[in-house]
Amino acid sequence: MSSFEEIIELAKRRGFFWQSFSLYGGLNGFYDYAPLGSLLKDNIISVWKRFYMDAGAIFIDTPVVTPEFVLKASGHLDKFADIASECPKCHAKYKLENLVESLGIKNPPSTPEGYIDLLKENNVKCAVCGTRLIDAYQFNLMFRVTNNSEAFGLYLRPETAQGIMINFKLLNNFYRGKFPMAVAQVGKSFRNEISPRQGLIRMREFNQGEVEVFFDPDHEEWDEIPEGDKFTLVPNSGDEISSSVRDAHRSGLIKNAGLAYFMNLTAMILIRCGVDGKRLRFRQHRKNELAHYSSDCWDAEVLIDSDWIEAVGISDRGDYDLTRHQEFSGENMSVTVDGRTFIPRVVEPAAGFDRILTAVLFHSYYTRDNGNRVLGLACDVAPYSACVLPLMKKDGISEKAKDLLVKLAAHNHSVVYDESGSIGRRYARQDEIGTPYCITVDYQTLEDDTVTVRERDSTKQIRMRIDDILMHDNSFRNDNLKKFIQSSKS
CATH class of the missing domain: 3.30.930.10 (Bira Bifunctional Protein; Domain 2)
Structure with a gap:
């Protein structure tokens, strides 16, 4: 694969x-x-x-939806086309610019006639059935919309x-x-x-x-x-x-x-x-x-x-x-x-x-030494900026975790909650979808209102006060926290 x-x-x-x-x-x-x-x-x-x-x-x-007269004026009606070829046997269609470039032919022609000569000279064949491609034609790339109520044509905009x-x-x-x-x-x-x-x-x-x-x-x-x-x-x-x-x-x-x-x-x-x-x-x-x-x-x-x-x-x-x-x-x-x-x-x-x-x-996809897959998505674009993980579902830990989830969401954090499986399995699950941070709520949280924050790429963890996390909106959407955790000695 x-x-x-x-x-x-x-x-x-x-x-x-x-x-x-x-x-x-x-x-x-x-x-x-x-x-x-x-x-x-x-x-x-x-x-x-x-x-x-x-x-x-x-x-x-x-x-x-764009009227035909706009596209006539813009030139798209007459000129927005690719040059194509259709296999005479199996009817597979090819965009000839891409096809000839894949064959290592540089500076392809700009007209159907030029492509017809090129197909003949290079004995280009259909990749599906092996039949020689012999023809080339202009293929307009716009979708026409069925329109019975107007005197002019309509198209989906290109x-x-x-x-x-x-x-x-x-x-x-x-x-x-x-x-x-x-x-x-x-x-x-x-x-x-x-x-x-x-x-x-x-x-x-x-x-x-x-x-x-x-x-x-x-x-x-x-x-x-x-x-x-x-x-x-x-x-x-x-x-x-x-x-x-x-x-x-x-x-x-x-x-x-x-x-x-x-x-x-x-x-x-x-x-x-x-x-x-x-x-x-x-x-x-x-x-x-x-x-x-x-x-x-x-x-x-x-x-x-x-x-x-x-x-x-x-x-x-x-x-x-x-x-x-x-x-x-x-x-x-x-x-x-x-x-x-x-x-x-x-x-x-x-x-x-x-x-x-x-x-x-x-560009962000890689595999760890243990075989786990990771999407190292930038903090700005990751679907979730953080995942809240209760260490246990009992003793008030899950309730504390859900309360933190609500508070983070109120501070403009895009967060998700996961309480299914071991902590290691949950970390791996979030790594694979690109979540930059995992926040674990545990027994110590109940005592001093601190949580463990794990950074995805380094897998390093630090202990942080919940109030410090909530102090800055979108703190998970920039690299400052990431750099701080990666440089920590923990």
């Missing part, structure tokens, strides 16, 4: 996620978030939102961005015409993937967070980029390098200051969520893989098993969207600032939370 398969097994068994509609055999590309996964996802989104709120972003929430773009004038008025203006949205998006696979990595319904940052092209005002860690940067030409984002921008490798700023912020968010910085890189899109609205794009990619997977795309959308919506709607999308009239440009960091969650699980 590979590490990825172990994560999928653990996720299903422990209640992080499982395939949707499994009672009826499941449906490819759709997954349910189970109780722990739902909490983990919400915590990851909360970290993401907190960073952008601190950066001054405002948030909106728009419908998932991205959250358009809900922000078409509200630009209203948002600009709300923000009193200031730039840059960052507008964020979290929600579901939908893509009719040709071959959904790898659990949460490639789904047809997924959780997305996008920020559209509108700015004055003649007066770009970005905060100073801190030095930051070094990452592998893979430009679309030339050799990959190891560099901080700040230095890569100063050297001219990352030409757009806005892209550099949000690449750096993205790295900070991912690492705070628990992505391993050594398994994080930034890759620049080749010209033939840029989206129709993008002039430049760097993906934050995370290493899962042996594959680099896009988790966040940081794209220069220029004035494409606003110009197109101005053309199709007839509404003037320009603004006037200090006597200058212009259409704002847009930089967009777009996060895929399902992929981030998968990377967080994968």
Whole structure:
């Protein structure tokens, strides 16, 4: 069993996620978030939102159903497609970009005709039945919604961005015409993937967070980029390098200051969520893989098993969207600032939370020498920040433990209660779901109101007064207590 398969097994068994509609055999590309996964996802989104709120972003929430005329204007109706091939014998479908890259073919073509030639030259065969693949065609990735009440078509949105773009004038008025203006949205998006696979990595319904940052092209005002860690940067030409984002921008490798700023912020968010910085890189899109609205794009990619997977795309959308919506709607999308009239440009960091969650699980998973499995989840995102364990169910200990549980919850701690099995078994159970701390209530607690606090990663334990724990809200959601316990001599 590979590490990825172990994560999928653990996720299903422990209640992080499982395939949707499994009672009826499941449906490819759709997954349910189970109780722990739902909490983990919400915590990851909360970290993401907190960073952008601190950066001054405002948030909106728009419908998932989008009229056809909006998608015609945005270019998605005509250009939001992948090139696919279908086996003439067993009818298995393939996204050809992924297929040819798995065969080691770099710089794939950008047209169906180019792929047809490539399939013939390389004698590419169906992985299911071995039949030669001979055809290639454009496959639109949007889901059309059955609609009998309107004169126009409706689609499930392929991205959250358009809900922000078409509200630009209203948002600009709300923000009193200031730039840059960052507008964020979290929600579901939908893509009719040709071959959904790898659990949460490639789904047809997924959780997305996008920020559209509108700015004055003649007066770009970005905060100073801190030095930051070094990452592998893979430009679309030339050799990959190891560099901080700040230095890569100063050297001219990352030409757009806005892209550099949000690449750096993205790295900070991912690492705070628990992505391993050594398994994080930034890759620049080749010209033939840029989206129709993008002039430049760097993906934050995370290493899962042996594959680099896009988790966040940081794209220069220029004035494409606003110009197109101005053309199709007839509404003037320009603004006037200090006597200058212009259409704002847009930089967009777009996060895929399902992929981030998968990377967080994968990067935090390890096995102890005794064979016990552990999820070393970051304190910020773990489903539960602590578990309260009564040593015994008698002599008033369980009552004292339940009273502590209520008090912790009242102080904004996400806590759970477990009184089943031995203490060692309960520790192992909480380690496997990523709970950072276990709080044991015992006979001494009844005497002096102290408890034993065990830290997950070091397994060290210290004695603490209950009042000290309750003194600070969310004390289990930062690393201070963890560092204190790990440095203790106990």
